[in-house]
Amino acid sequence: MIPVCVVGIGDTDYRQLYRPRSSQPQYDPYGLAARAFLAAVDDAGIEKREIDGLVAGVPTPYNRLAQVLGLEPQWGITADVHSGLLAAIGAINAGLASCVAMIYGQAGRSLGVSYGGISAQGADRFLAYTYYSPFGFTSQGAIYAMVAQRMLSEGILTPEQLAQVSISQRDYASRNGRAVMQEPIDLSQYMKSRYVAEPLRLLDYCLVNDGGVALILRRAEDVTDKVTIQITAAARSDATKQADTLVPRVVHRYRRQYSAVAERLFQRRPSGWAGIGALYIYDSFSIHVPMALEGLGACEHGSVGEFLENGEMARGGRLPINTHGGNLSESYMQGWNHQVEVVRQLRGEADGRQVPGIKTAMYVSGGGGEVLGLLYERIGDAREAK
Amino acid sequence: MFGTGNRPTSDRQNFYDLPFWDACSQGQFLIQRCRSCGHAIFPGAPICPECWSWDLRWDPASGDGLVYSWIRMHRKYFDEVPPPYTCVLVELAEGPFFITNYRLRDEGRDPIIGEPVSIRIVQFDNVSLPIAFPAD
Numbered sequence: 001m002i003p004v005c006v007v008g009i010g011d012t013d014y015r016q017l018y019r020p021r022s023s024q025p026q027y028d029p030y031g032l033a034a035r036a037f038l039a040a041v042d043d044a045g046i047e048k049r050e051i052d053g054l055v056a057g058v059p060t061p062y063n064r065l066a067q068v069l070g071l072e073p074q075w076g077i078t079a080d081v082h083s084g085l086l087a088a089i090g091a092i093n094a095g096l097a098s099c100v101a102m103i104y105g106q107a108g109r110s111l112g113v114s115y116g117g118i119s120a121q122g123a124d125r126f127l128a129y130t131y132y133s134p135f136g137f138t139s140q141g142a143i144y145a146m147v148a149q150r151m152l153s154e155g156i157l158t159p160e161q162l163a164q165v166s167i168s169q170r171d172y173a174s175r176n177g178r179a180v181m182q183e184p185i186d187l188s189q190y191m192k193s194r195y196v197a198e199p200l201r202l203l204d205y206c207l208v209n210d211g212g213v214a215l216i217l218r219r220a221e222d223v224t225d226k227v228t229i230q231i232t233a234a235a236r237s238d239a240t241k242q243a244d245t246l247v248p249r250v251v252h253r254y255r256r257q258y259s260a261v262a263e264r265l266f267q268r269r270p271s272g273w274a275g276i277g278a279l280y281i282y283d284s285f286s287i288h289v290p291m292a293l294e295g296l297g298a299c300e301h302g303s304v305g306e307f308l309e310n311g312e313m314a315r316g317g318r319l320p321i322n323t324h325g326g327n328l329s330e331s332y333m334q335g336w337n338h339q340v341e342v343v344r345q346l347r348g349e350a351d352g353r354q355v356p357g358i359k360t361a362m363y364v365s366g367g368g369g370e371v372l373g374l375l376y377e378r379i380g381d382a383r384e385a386k
Numbered sequence: 387m388f389g390t391g392n393r394p395t396s397d398r399q400n401f402y403d404l405p406f407w408d409a410c411s412q413g414q415f416l417i418q419r420c421r422s423c424g425h426a427i428f429p430g431a432p433i434c435p436e437c438w439s440w441d442l443r444w445d446p447a448s449g450d451g452l453v454y455s456w457i458r459m460h461r462k463y464f465d466e467v468p469p470p471y472t473c474v475l476v477e478l479a480e481g482p483f484f485i486t487n488y489r490l491r492d493e494g495r496d497p498i499i500g501e502p503v504s505i506r507i508v509q510f511d512n513v514s515l516p517i518a519f520p521a522d
Contacts, residue, residue, distance in 0.1 A: 117463040131400065131429065132485045134393040134515050135457055138469035145457040146475055153455075153499045198458040198470075244429050245483040250455055250475055 003379070004089050005223045008044025008216030009340045010036040014331035017210045018180045020337030025110030029059040030068050036212030037069060044207035044216040046099065051216075053097030057104030057336065062229060065103060072238050073097065081336045082372045088217050089234055098219045104336040105212040113208065115139055131244060140367075141205060144285040145197035146250045149179070152199060157290055159199065161305040163190040165286035166203045166328055168314035173325025175352035180209050181329040187269065187333065204286040208328035213336035217342075226380050227286075229346045233375040235264035243369045243377040257371035258295025261364065265375045273298055277358030278345055279319055280338040282365030283326040289313065292364050295371075315353070323353050335365055346378045389490055394464045398427050402430030405444045410514040413507045417447040421520075428482035429482050449505035450521070451476040455496040456488060466469040472496070474518050476503055 012035050017026065027035065035057075041048070054076035056065040062078040075097040077087055082105065088100040116139025132138060151157045173179035185203065191199040198384060220230060237257035239248030248254060269275050281292045290304045297309040298319060307313070313321035324330040324341035331337050342361045344350045359381070363374045398479075402418075406429070409416045418427040422439035433440055456474040459467075472488040474497050488497045490508065502521035507514050 030464040114463075116461070132473075132503055133464070134395055134513060135473055135485060135487045136394070136469075137473045137485055138463060139461075141461075142457055142473065146455040146473075149457060150499070195458070195460045196390055198460060200457075241435065242483065245485065246475060247483055251483070278387060 001089060001234060002093050003220050003232045003377075004076070004092050004231050005218045005220050005228045005337070006215055006343050006376075007218045007223060007225075007228070008042075008046065008214070009343045010039030010041070010043055010212075010214040011333075011340050012036055012043075012211045012213075014178050014180045014209055015182070019210075021109055021112055021208075022088045024147045025107050027107065027210070029057075029105040029107050029212075030065065031105070032107060032210060032212035033057065033060050033065060033103045033214070034069060034212070036105065036214040037101060037103045040101070040214035040216050041057060046216065050099050051101050053088060053100030055079055055100060055102040057081070057087050057106070059106045060103070067170050068240065069103075071101070075100075082332065082370065083360040085231070085339070085374065086234060086372070087190065089231060092217065092219050098222055099238075100217045102215040102217065102318045103212070104214070104333060107210040107335070109209045116141065128350060132357070139197065141197040141200055142285055143246060144287050145200045145251060146246060147253060147291060148199050148285075148287040150250060151182045151253075151287065151290060156294075156302050157189070157305040157308075160187060160203070161308045162286055162290065163187055164308040164311065165283075165289045165313070166190055167334065168311065168317075169283070169322050169326045171315060172353050173329035176324050176330055177351075179330040180207050181325070200285060200287065203328075206284045207329070207332045209332055211331050211333055211337075213333050214338055215336075215339055228379050229343050230377055230379050231374055232377045232379075233265050233268035233373075235261045235373045237261050237371050239369050239371070240333055243269065248369060253295060254366045254371050255295040258292060258364070258366060259297060261371050261373035264297045265373050268375055273319065273335060275360050276319065276362050278323055278342075278361045279313075279321045279353050280342055280361060280363040281321060281326075282335045282338065282367060283322060283328055284332075284334075286368065288366065289321060292366055295366070296364065320355050323350065323355060338363055342376045346376060387496040387506055387508045389508045389515070391510065392466050392512040393510045393515060394466050395513055399427050402432055403454070404430075406430055409444065410507055410516060413509075413514070415447050415449050415490075415505050415507060415516050416444040417478070418442055419445050426458060428478075433522050435486065447505075449516075450479040451484065451503045451505065451518070452487075453497045453499055453503055455499060458492065458496075476505070476518050478505075484516070486516055486520050488518050489520075490517065500518065
């Protein structure tokens with residue numbers, strides 16, 4: 001693929017927006033999307049007329065969002081961040097658009113959205129999410145608790161090791177002024193945290209909060225800046241066989257898909273993990289992190305628990321992970337916020353949580369049968385190590 | 387065997403599973419099977435995902451299986467299923483996996499991964515459901 005530049009990022013102050021559930025919101029999803037969008041446009045220094053593509057997040061469908069923002073693109077879709085990024089890269093590579101705004105706004109907390117129960121999100125599209133309602137099994141948390149129980153029982157992960165995901169992401173969030181949850185937690189607080197879907201505890205769960213995120217992507221040849229942040233490789237691998245009975249997730253843990261994605265991304269960076277400054281993992285639950293590490297081969301086979309226990313994902317570790325706090329502690333922007341943090345890190349704008357010397361970062365997500373990986377690189381920097 | 391009260395049922399029905407639920411109400415546990423390649427399919431589907439044959443039929447299943455994983459729900463989503471309660475992912479002897487409850491109430495010991503279980507049809511007030519019980 002031809003690399004694509006991320007020329008603008010925008011987000012909201014998630015902590016300031018965090019309010020009691022179902023309280024009168026300050027903004028609806030369109031208002032939150034607009035705030036983030038205007039911040040990203042300002043960051044990119046572009047004109048309204050330059051935007052010729054639009055990826056609208058699922059809560060704010062394309063036609064209405066384009067109208068709200070006064071955009072008349074020549075290409076666009078409604079999509080989650082993962083499909084949206086691939087579609088935008090594809091559209092730019094195909095010449096359908098040259099400057100794509102990707103915009104997300106959601107008010108899950110204000111609107112009292114429930115992620116389990118008879119009308120759980122995606123209920124009309126994914127059989128697995130409601131099929132088991134007669135047994136009280138409907139939530140994503142219940143599904144990932146099945147994964148966690150299995151990993152715990154196989155002797156490759158202990159509850160104390162899993163705790164390190166929530167603890168280190170909270171530590172990063174304590175250095176992120178936008179993060180909803182900034183108060184550090186320790187192991188005893190984690191172990192006292194109540195079960196939601198046992199063995200997963202409240203602190204293993206992502207937040208439910210309001211906010212917005214926007215990214216501006218541009219065709220690299222249109223960007224004159226000496227130093228740019230680029231998405232230089234993308235790969236996806238899907239697992240569908242027996243997905244309704246959770247086999248790819250709980251039994252195979254997407255290992256084959258994660259492995260295929262890593263292999264394809266490393267075709268671009270043959271130096272492998274040594275060249276990756278930080279890893280970003282879609283984390284609706286803490287267990288996503290060991291699941292991805294295992295499948296990607298980021299640590300030696302069977303050593304994912306030790307990797308976490310030794311603080312390798314934490315500040316100063318071998319492979320910092322989710323340095324903004326992720327969906328667990330920064331904001332549940334469903335992976336959109338991870339893209340913003342990658343760009344901040346690669347620009348060197350991540351303040352007290354900055355990973356020193358970072359030039360390359362990887363983002364991965366695994367969920368709903370789809371595993372996606374992206375490679376982000378800082379390009380054109382004279383200081384870049386070759 | 388009888389359960390207490392109602393259980394939640396989804397508005398979203400899988401069209402191809404209607405024979406499965408009909409059989410449950412008759413006390414039978416069925417699995418769809420491809421007559422062409424023998425692949426066992428669950429939930430029900432229009433064609434065999436392995437060989438794309440349309441020649442599928444529903445066969446009685448043994449109900450035997452092993453606990454692959456399990457969870458205990460502590461958060462309440464349904465009035466009809468008050469927490470705590472236990473859900474299991476069962477690997478059926480016929481091949482497919484099945485999600486259900488482990489016993490009718492959350493009491494006694496936890497399920498054990500690898501434990502043999504037996505699926506039995508339990509009649510609630512509004513629906514009959516296949517539930518896993520420790521094998522005799």
